[in-house]
Amino acid sequence: MNSTQHTDTAEKHRLSVAPMLDWTDRHYRFLARQISRRALLYTEMIHAGALVYGDAARFLETHPCEHPVALQLGGSEPDLLARAAAKAAAAGFAQINLNCGCPSPRVQKGAFGACLMRDIPLVADCLNAIADVAPDCETTVKHRIGLDRDTEYEPLAEFVGTLARQTPVRTFVVHARNAWLEGLSPKENRDIPPLRYDYVYRLKREFPELNIVINGGITTNEQIADHLHTVDGAMVGREAYHNPMLMAEWDARFYGGTAPAPNHAQVVEKMYDYAKRELAENRHTTLRHIVRHSLGLMHGLTNARVWRRMLSDAELLQDNRAELILRAWDAVSGCLKT
Numbered sequence: 001m002n003s004t005q006h007t008d009t010a011e012k013h014r015l016s017v018a019p020m021l022d023w024t025d026r027h028y029r030f031l032a033r034q035i036s037r038r039a040l041l042y043t044e045m046i047h048a049g050a051l052v053y054g055d056a057a058r059f060l061e062t063h064p065c066e067h068p069v070a071l072q073l074g075g076s077e078p079d080l081l082a083r084a085a086a087k088a089a090a091a092g093f094a095q096i097n098l099n100c101g102c103p104s105p106r107v108q109k110g111a112f113g114a115c116l117m118r119d120i121p122l123v124a125d126c127l128n129a130i131a132d133v134a135p136d137c138e139t140t141v142k143h144r145i146g147l148d149r150d151t152e153y154e155p156l157a158e159f160v161g162t163l164a165r166q167t168p169v170r171t172f173v174v175h176a177r178n179a180w181l182e183g184l185s186p187k188e189n190r191d192i193p194p195l196r197y198d199y200v201y202r203l204k205r206e207f208p209e210l211n212i213v214i215n216g217g218i219t220t221n222e223q224i225a226d227h228l229h230t231v232d233g234a235m236v237g238r239e240a241y242h243n244p245m246l247m248a249e250w251d252a253r254f255y256g257g258t259a260p261a262p263n264h265a266q267v268v269e270k271m272y273d274y275a276k277r278e279l280a281e282n283r284h285t286t287l288r289h290i291v292r293h294s295l296g297l298m299h300g301l302t303n304a305r306v307w308r309r310m311l312s313d314a315e316l317l318q319d320n321r322a323e324l325i326l327r328a329w330d331a332v333s334g335c336l337k338t
């Protein structure tokens, strides 16, 4: 890869919103895309078997404005992953990412996710199988810095170095904490194992030709700016969900965009139009499916609570009418003016 190609790919990964099961569905991604035009968005993890044997159309559905979107696959059978990746590539995803970071007991039972970090040859087979069938999509991997109480750097470097040698993968998304495979819930596994950003920085120093994206515990744009001095990209998960307006600065600050940052009123308007269309066109969608991902939109405003309360009120949601979004905004913005 020459240096211009490296810069192009690095820009694609500069900022991303993490894959989050049950959270980063297409409704959340639509919301996020109204706030940042440039950030890469990820789907939730989708098991390869669900794409091959299940309702693929539902999992692959995207709104045209959402792209670029990376689809994250879970699984450890190269053939099945290849079949799933072929479907994802045909559906227009920009990137296919293999999950090697999920510690949940259910995922461990299926022998994929974080426990794959123990079997580098199998991960290489999986990534090669994906890359072979999806040459126009970038194949990437998301992983932890280690497993259990192992705090050595070398196994991490071996994981990354071997995959870089044996597969076409050039982008590594590194959640900067270990996965403890026993004794912690998935939620605890996102908080308790200590963050070690220095390991991720060291990877970038030792593998300067790779795109290294750092993830874990990032909550402000200042932290993002700091990380970007050292690594190629920053991935934000929970903060981008609970406080999506964090992303309003991203295009101008991190991509040199010149369009003004969207304000709350503009995002609400877009969400209202979207909800109206979805409710008219898609008989499976309810208003609750859409607005449950918008509860954090007013984060930091004095009356954020009014917005959250109205949009999670079962009685108000029962009517299934997009106008509830405008009513909730009126309540918040009316309060802002007084």
Ligand SMILES: Cc1cc2nc3c(=O)[nH]c(=O)nc-3n(C[C@H](O)[C@H](O)[C@H](O)COP(=O)(O)O)c2cc1C
Residues within 6 Å of the ligand: 018, 019, 020, 021, 022, 023, 044, 045, 072, 099, 101, 102, 142, 175, 190, 215, 216, 217, 218, 235, 236, 237, 238, 239
């Ligand atoms: C509700 C939830 C679901 C998640 N689901 C996934 C997933 O499907 N795939 C994955 O690789 N990571 C998943 N993660 C982990 C995030 O992608 C991310 O690595 C983690 O939250 C740390 O980043 P943060 O501190 O910015 O949230 C999930 C996290 C949350 C909070």
